[in-house]
Amino acid sequence: MVTVRVGVLGCGNVGGPLVELIAAQSDDIEARTGLRLDVTRVAVRSLDKPRPASIDPRLFTTDAASVVDDPDVDIVVEVIGGMEPARELILSAVKSGKPVITGNKELLAAAGAELFQAAEAAGVDLLFEAAVAGGIPIVRPLRESLVGERITRVMGIVNGTTNYILTRMTEAGASYADALAEAQALGYAEADPTADVEGYDAGAKAAIIASIAFGAAVVASDVHHEGITGITEIDIAFARRMGFVIKLLAVAEQVPSGEIGVRVHPAMVPVDHPLAAVRESFNAVFVEGASVGDLMFYGRGAGGGPTASAILGDLIDAALNRRSGSHSSVGQLGVAKVRPIDDLESAYYLNVQVLDRPGVLAQVAGVFGDHRVSIRSMEQEGLGDEARLIFITHRAREAHVQATLRDLDALDAVDRIGSVIRVVGDDE
Amino acid sequence: MVTVRVGVLGCGNVGGPLVELIAAQSDDIEARTGLRLDVTRVAVRSLDKPRPASIDPRLFTTDAASVVDDPDVDIVVEVIGGMEPARELILSAVKSGKPVITGNKELLAAAGAELFQAAEAAGVDLLFEAAVAGGIPIVRPLRESLVGERITRVMGIVNGTTNYILTRMTEAGASYADALAEAQALGYAEADPTADVEGYDAGAKAAIIASIAFGAAVVASDVHHEGITGITEIDIAFARRMGFVIKLLAVAEQVPSGEIGVRVHPAMVPVDHPLAAVRESFNAVFVEGASVGDLMFYGRGAGGGPTASAILGDLIDAALNRRSGSHSSVGQLGVAKVRPIDDLESAYYLNVQVLDRPGVLAQVAGVFGDHRVSIRSMEQEGLGDEARLIFITHRAREAHVQATLRDLDALDAVDRIGSVIRVVGDDE
Numbered sequence: 122m123v124t125v126r127v128g129v130l131g132c133g134n135v136g137g138p139l140v141e142l143i144a145a146q147s148d149d150i151e152a153r154t155g156l157r158l159d160v161t162r163v164a165v166r167s168l169d170k171p172r173p174a175s176i177d178p179r180l181f182t183t184d185a186a187s188v189v190d191d192p193d194v195d196i197v198v199e200v201i202g203g204m205e206p207a208r209e210l211i212l213s214a215v216k217s218g219k220p221v222i223t224g225n226k227e228l229l230a231a232a233g234a235e236l237f238q239a240a241e242a243a244g245v246d247l248l249f250e251a252a253v254a255g256g257i258p259i260v261r262p263l264r265e266s267l268v269g270e271r272i273t274r275v276m277g278i279v280n281g282t283t284n285y286i287l288t289r290m291t292e293a294g295a296s297y298a299d300a301l302a303e304a305q306a307l308g309y310a311e312a313d314p315t316a317d318v319e320g321y322d323a324g325a326k327a328a329i330i331a332s333i334a335f336g337a338a339v340v341a342s343d344v345h346h347e348g349i350t351g352i353t354e355i356d357i358a359f360a361r362r363m364g365f366v367i368k369l370l371a372v373a374e375q376v377p378s379g380e381i382g383v384r385v386h387p388a389m390v391p392v393d394h395p396l397a398a399v400r401e402s403f404n405a406v407f408v409e410g411a412s413v414g415d416l417m418f419y420g421r422g423a424g425g426g427p428t429a430s431a432i433l434g435d436l437i438d439a440a441l442n443r444r445s446g447s448h449s450s451v452g453q454l455g456v457a458k459v460r461p462i463d464d465l466e467s468a469y470y471l472n473v474q475v476l477d478r479p480g481v482l483a484q485v486a487g488v489f490g491d492h493r494v495s496i497r498s499m500e501q502e503g504l505g506d507e508a509r510l511i512f513i514t515h516r517a518r519e520a521h522v523q524a525t526l527r528d529l530d531a532l533d534a535v536d537r538i539g540s541v542i543r544v545v546g547d548d549e
Numbered sequence: 550m551v552t553v554r555v556g557v558l559g560c561g562n563v564g565g566p567l568v569e570l571i572a573a574q575s576d577d578i579e580a581r582t583g584l585r586l587d588v589t590r591v592a593v594r595s596l597d598k599p600r601p602a603s604i605d606p607r608l609f610t611t612d613a614a615s616v617v618d619d620p621d622v623d624i625v626v627e628v629i630g631g632m633e634p635a636r637e638l639i640l641s642a643v644k645s646g647k648p649v650i651t652g653n654k655e656l657l658a659a660a661g662a663e664l665f666q667a668a669e670a671a672g673v674d675l676l677f678e679a680a681v682a683g684g685i686p687i688v689r690p691l692r693e694s695l696v697g698e699r700i701t702r703v704m705g706i707v708n709g710t711t712n713y714i715l716t717r718m719t720e721a722g723a724s725y726a727d728a729l730a731e732a733q734a735l736g737y738a739e740a741d742p743t744a745d746v747e748g749y750d751a752g753a754k755a756a757i758i759a760s761i762a763f764g765a766a767v768v769a770s771d772v773h774h775e776g777i778t779g780i781t782e783i784d785i786a787f788a789r790r791m792g793f794v795i796k797l798l799a800v801a802e803q804v805p806s807g808e809i810g811v812r813v814h815p816a817m818v819p820v821d822h823p824l825a826a827v828r829e830s831f832n833a834v835f836v837e838g839a840s841v842g843d844l845m846f847y848g849r850g851a852g853g854g855p856t857a858s859a860i861l862g863d864l865i866d867a868a869l870n871r872r873s874g875s876h877s878s879v880g881q882l883g884v885a886k887v888r889p890i891d892d893l894e895s896a897y898y899l900n901v902q903v904l905d906r907p908g909v910l911a912q913v914a915g916v917f918g919d920h921r922v923s924i925r926s927m928e929q930e931g932l933g934d935e936a937r938l939i940f941i942t943h944r945a946r947e948a949h950v951q952a953t954l955r956d957l958d959a960l961d962a963v964d965r966i967g968s969v970i971r972v973v974g975d976d977e
Binding site for chain 1: 566570571574577578580581582678684685686689690693694695696697698699764821823825826827828831833838840841842843844845846847848849852854855857858859861862864865866870873874875880
C-alpha cells in the first residue's frame with residue numbers, strides 16, 4: 122500500500138465535493154489500486170466561509186503557495202479557476218516535480234501549451250479530464266483510446282446552460298427570455314449569463330478539444346463563436362417542421378487544406394442524429410474518426426459531483442503513474458493553422474423577412490445566385506404585409522453567404538435578416 | 550524512437566483491417582508517441598485465402614504458436630476468436646512476458662479471471678477494449694476514468710444485429726421475420742442468427758462489463774438471458790403508444806444486498822432516455838454512477854474498422870506501458886455473488902390475450918392481486934371474440950410476476966400469454 126498525499130487548491134463547488142468523495146471512496150480505491158489517497162492540505166480564499174463538516178478544519182489554509190510547496194503534498198489539484206494565481210501555482214507545482222490535476226478550462230484554453238510543456242519538461246502528469254465536459258470521460262478516450270485514430274471532426278454540446286435553454290424552447294415552446302429566466306431560477310445560468318449564452322465557455326472547451334484531437338496549440342481567441350441570444354421561437358418551430366433541433370455546437374475539424382476549423386455556433390441538427398437527443402443540461406461530445414466511425418460521449422458537463430468524479434479519476438491515474446515512475450504526455454503541440462471562418466463550408470438556414478409583393482422572391486433569389494449560394498429548399502409564411510422566407514442552402518462558403526446577407530439587407534424589399542444557422546447533416 | 554514488433558493472430562474481418570490501419574497510421578503514431586509499430590508476423594488458418602494486397606505475404610504463417618514464441622514479436626494481438634487455441638496462445642504469450650491485446654468476448658466471458666491472473670502474475674498487460682462494444686471506448690473509461698466512482702448500474706445496447714432488427718420493426722413497422730431477413734441481407738445477421746437474437750452475444754459482453762464495473766468474476770453462464778424472437782409488431786406498437794421503445798439491454802447492477810444483478814432481455818425504454826435514440830446497428834453503454842450521474846458511450850459495436858481502432862488504441866497503450874516498465878491491471882476479481890433472476894425487481898409490460906366476456910378482467914386482476922403484483926396501467930384492445938390486455942405493473946419481484954403468469958395461463962379465459970418485457974424508468 123502506497124499513501125499519496127494530495128493538496129487541493131480551492132474548496133468551493135468542486136473542491137468541497139472532491140475532498141468528500143476522496144474520503145468516501147478511499148477504502149474502495151485502496152482495494153482496487155493499492156493506493157491510499159490522503160488529502161493533507163486544502164487552500165481556501167477565506168477561513169470564515171462554512172465548509173463541509175466532514176473536512177478536518179486543520180487542513181485549511183489561505184496560503185495556496187504553501188500547499189504547493191508543502192513536502193507533505195505529493196500531488197496538487199487546482200480547482201480555484203481563472204488565470205492567476207492558478208497558472209503560477211500549477212507551474213510552480215510541476216517544476217517541483219509534483220503532478221497536477223486541473224479542471225481549469227479558461228487557463229488551459231489560454232496557456233495550455235506553456236503548462237503542458239512545463240509538465241513534460243519536469244516529467245510529471247498534468248491531467249485535465251474535468252476541463253472539457255465535466256464528468257464525461259472525453260479527454261482520456263481522445264488521448265489514449267483514440268491515439269491511433271485519425272479524427273476528422275469533433276462536435277460537442279459542451280455548455281449545459283445553453284442546452285437547457287434550447288431544450289425548454291424546443292419542448293415547452295418557451296421564449297429565449299423565459300427559458301433563460303428559468304435556467305437562472307434553477308441555478309443553471311448565472312445572473313450575468315454572457316459567458317454561457319454568447320459561447321465563450323464553449324469556445325474555451327472547443328480550443329482544448331481541438332488541441333488534443335489534432336495536436337496543435339489552439340487557443341480560445343482562435344475560436345469563432347456565436348451565441349444563442351438571437352434564436353427565436355420561429356427558428357425553433359421551423360427547425361422542428363423541417364426535421365431539425367437547434368443546438369449550440371462546439372466544432373473542431375481537420376479540413377483537407379491541413380488547417381483546423383474551430384468554432385462555436387447554433388446549428389440545425391437532424392432529429393435522428395444522436396446529438397439531437399441530448400436534452401436539458403446534459404452535455405455530449407460526438408467524435409468522427411476515419412476508422413472507428415461515429416462515437417458519442419454523453420453525461421453531466423458540470424456540477425460538483427460529476428466534476429469531482431472526473432478529477433478523482435485523473436488523481437488516481439497520476440498516483441498510479443507516480444508509483445510506476447511514468448507519466449502521460451499530450452506530446453508536443455504544433456502551431457495551429459486555424460481556418461478563417463470565411464472559408465467554412467456548410468449548409469445554412471436563413472430567416473429573411475420581406476415585403477409581400479410581386480417580384481420580391483425573384484429579387485431575393487437573384488442575390489443568392491449572384492453569390493453562387495444554391496438554395497436547397499424554401500418555405501414562405503405570410504405575415505400581413507410581409508412574408509417570412511426560410512431558406513436552407515446547399516453547402517456554401519461562409520464568405521459567400523455573408524456577402525449574400527449583406528446584399529439582401531441592402532434591398533428595399535427586405536425588412537430584416539433574422540437568424541443564420543449552420544446545418545449539420547449529410548450535405549456538410 | 551522505440552520500435553515495437555507486433556505479432557497478429559488472425560487476419561480476417563478484424564485482423565486484416567488492423568494490419569492495414571497500423572501501416573496507415575504508423576507515421577502519425579510515431580510523431581505522437583515516439584513508438585514505431587511494426588507488424589512482424591501474422592498467423593492465418595490458410596495461406597491460400599486472399600489477403601489485403603498491402604500486407605507483405607512473407608509475414609504470414611499458419612503456425613500461431615510460432616508467432617507467440619518468436620523473439621521478433623514483442624506484443625501479441627489475438628483476433629482469431631473462440632476458446633481454443635486462443636486461450637492457450639494468450640496464456641503462453643503472457644507467461645513469456647509478452648503483453649496481449651484481445652477482442653475475444655467469448656473467451657473473456659468464460660475464462661477472464663484465469664487470463665487476467667496470469668497476466669498480473671507475469672506483470673504484463675492484457676487489454677480487451679474491443680471485446681465489449683467494438684470501437685466504443687468503454688473498458689478504459691470504466692477501468693481508469695471511473696476507477697474512483699461507485700458504479701451502481703450499467704445498461705448496454707451491445708448487440709448491433711438485434712438493435713438493427715428492433716429499429717426496423719419500430720421505424721418501418723416490419724415484422725420480426727422481415728427485419729431479420731433484411732439484417733441478413735445486409736450482412737448484419739448471420740445465416741444462423743441464434744447467438745445474436747437469443748442474447749448469447751450480449752450475455753458474454755454483460756459478463757465482462759459486470760466483471761470490470763464491480764470487480765467480480767462474472768461468467769457468461771451467470772447471465773440470465775432472453776432474446777428478441779418473441780417480440781411482435783403488437784408489442785412495438787403498444788410501446789410506442791405508451792412512450793417507450795423496445796431495446797435488447799444487457800444490464801449489470803449492484804443491488805443493496807451486495808449481490809450483482811446481470812441479465813440480458815428486451816426492455817421498454819422511455820423515448821426520452823438516451824438509449825432510446827440509439828438506432829440501427831449502433832451500440833451504446835449507459836453507466837450510472839453515484840457521483841458522476843448518468844453517462845453514455847455510443848458508437849459502432851462491431852465491424853472491422855471500429856474493432857481494429859479499439860485494438861490499435863490498446864496496442865499503443867501496451868507499447869507505452871512496456872516502454873515505461875509499467876502495466877495496467879484489472880485487480881483481483883472477487884467471487885461473484887450473482888442475484889438469482891427471481892429476485893429481480895422491476896416494472897413489467899405484459900401482453901395477455903383473453904376471451905372477451907364479462908368477468909374476465911376481474912378474474913385476471915385477481916390473479917395479479919394474489920401475487921401482490923400491482924398494476925400501474927392497463928389497456929384493452931378488442932380482437933373479435935377475444936381481447937388483448939396490456940398491463941404495465943408497478944415495481945414487482947420477478948418471481949411474483951412469473952407466478953402470476955403461470956396462474957393466468959391456467960385460467961380458461963386466458964388464451965395466450967404474449968410478451969413479458971421489463972420496463973426501464975423512474976419506477977425501477
